[in-house]
Amino acid sequence: MDNTARFRTRAVHAGHQLDPATGAHAVPIYATSTFGYGDAARGARLFAGEEGGYFYSRLSNPTVRAFEEKLASLEGTQDAVAFASGMGAASAIALTLLKQGDEIAFIAPLYGGTEGLFEMLTRFGIGVWEAHDVDDLRERLTERTRLVWVETPTNPTLRITDLRAAANAAHAVGARLVVDNTFSTPALTRPAEFGADLVMHSATKYLGGHGDAIGGVVAGDAETILELRLHGLRHVGASLGPFEAYLFLRGMKTLPLRMDAHCAGAEYLAGALAARGDLKVFYPGLPSHPGHALAREQMGGRFGAILSLDLGDFGAAQRFLDHLQLFTQAVSLGDVESLSSHPASTTHQLLGEEVLGKHGITPGLVRLSVGIEDPEDLLEDVTRALELARRTPAAAGR
Numbered sequence: 001m002d003n004t005a006r007f008r009t010r011a012v013h014a015g016h017q018l019d020p021a022t023g024a025h026a027v028p029i030y031a032t033s034t035f036g037y038g039d040a041a042r043g044a045r046l047f048a049g050e051e052g053g054y055f056y057s058r059l060s061n062p063t064v065r066a067f068e069e070k071l072a073s074l075e076g077t078q079d080a081v082a083f084a085s086g087m088g089a090a091s092a093i094a095l096t097l098l099k100q101g102d103e104i105a106f107i108a109p110l111y112g113g114t115e116g117l118f119e120m121l122t123r124f125g126i127g128v129w130e131a132h133d134v135d136d137l138r139e140r141l142t143e144r145t146r147l148v149w150v151e152t153p154t155n156p157t158l159r160i161t162d163l164r165a166a167a168n169a170a171h172a173v174g175a176r177l178v179v180d181n182t183f184s185t186p187a188l189t190r191p192a193e194f195g196a197d198l199v200m201h202s203a204t205k206y207l208g209g210h211g212d213a214i215g216g217v218v219a220g221d222a223e224t225i226l227e228l229r230l231h232g233l234r235h236v237g238a239s240l241g242p243f244e245a246y247l248f249l250r251g252m253k254t255l256p257l258r259m260d261a262h263c264a265g266a267e268y269l270a271g272a273l274a275a276r277g278d279l280k281v282f283y284p285g286l287p288s289h290p291g292h293a294l295a296r297e298q299m300g301g302r303f304g305a306i307l308s309l310d311l312g313d314f315g316a317a318q319r320f321l322d323h324l325q326l327f328t329q330a331v332s333l334g335d336v337e338s339l340s341s342h343p344a345s346t347t348h349q350l351l352g353e354e355v356l357g358k359h360g361i362t363p364g365l366v367r368l369s370v371g372i373e374d375p376e377d378l379l380e381d382v383t384r385a386l387e388l389a390r391r392t393p394a395a396a397g398r
Helices: 007-013 040-048 062-075 086-097 112-124 134-140 163-172 222-233 242-253 255-276 292-298 314-323 349-359 375-391
Strands: 079-083 103-107 127-131 145-151 176-180 198-202 216-220 280-282 306-310 339-341 365-369
Touching: 007 062, 007 242, 007 255, 062 079, 062 216, 062 242, 079 086, 079 222, 086 112, 086 145, 086 176, 086 198, 086 216, 086 222, 103 112, 103 134, 112 127, 112 349, 127 134, 134 163, 145 163, 163 176, 216 222, 242 255, 255 280, 255 306, 255 375, 314 365, 314 375
Parallel strands: 103 127, 103 145, 145 176, 176 198
Antiparallel strands: 079 216, 198 216, 280 306, 306 365, 339 365
């Protein structure tokens, strides 16, 4: 379809066409491992990536391809390639684009699994270092730095990184900027517009939106995406299945509408909790947030659906979480249903106390993923849990 169409239209129509064999309106699930390619010469071209088409579902599948095309359209990039998980996508980027002696720099904190991947890379002679902010990054970049990796907002402390400044710093030394856009989604932020080279997602979260599929995806220029497909996907093999791709296609049609509801609920909740004066609330939509003005520019005036609270210590955080009723305790995010977690003991546990402390991921920090339920009901649930937690300070749970 025409990529000049507006975002909501592309969310519905991009990557979608009537099935040429049957006229099916929904993209069919092509449940096949292999495809006949007609003749040996064409097979050779397909395997070499010299011709588009399908020959084996590990590398490409029509249902998966529709998902990739939709995501590329929404991110405003030339192409995209899908993977079996967000970590599959992250691993493919690193293993395809880095070699022994290269460096990867990141602005902390990141998702704990990503930082765990970077720790593994050091075993293979790849340098890894973290920067506190863009200024620190700019001062320390060298010609050995091949990738700069950022999240904005960060997981789970909701810090905001200036994407344009990070891209300029990376490009000055010939490095690529990789942006994990899972929290914002292209409905709020399109990092390529700010100079990012590659944009990745855990599609498991907002792109799917319903907690029923796991996947990942990387968007960028056509040449790099082909390289990721022929090496990072072919050799690592973290391939997205057609059924999961179908679920992501279905979920992305309502992404703009869901994100409107998610963001409205999170902003309502964050504002009400911050007004109490007895909680430390992390949310870029609050005027008191140090990255508020930058977030407003990069996120189109909306601020995402994740907020974090610091309850002071692990006991208070545990009691609060155990008293919540509408926020299911789970380590994921981005579902239509609200979720809650304790990052220090779950998603970021393997980073260790020293790194957690440096990143501001304290024992009392709780992350809330605000769903699309009525915001007043969610506020009542959080308020009740806070009151019950403080009324029973010695209790470990319900």
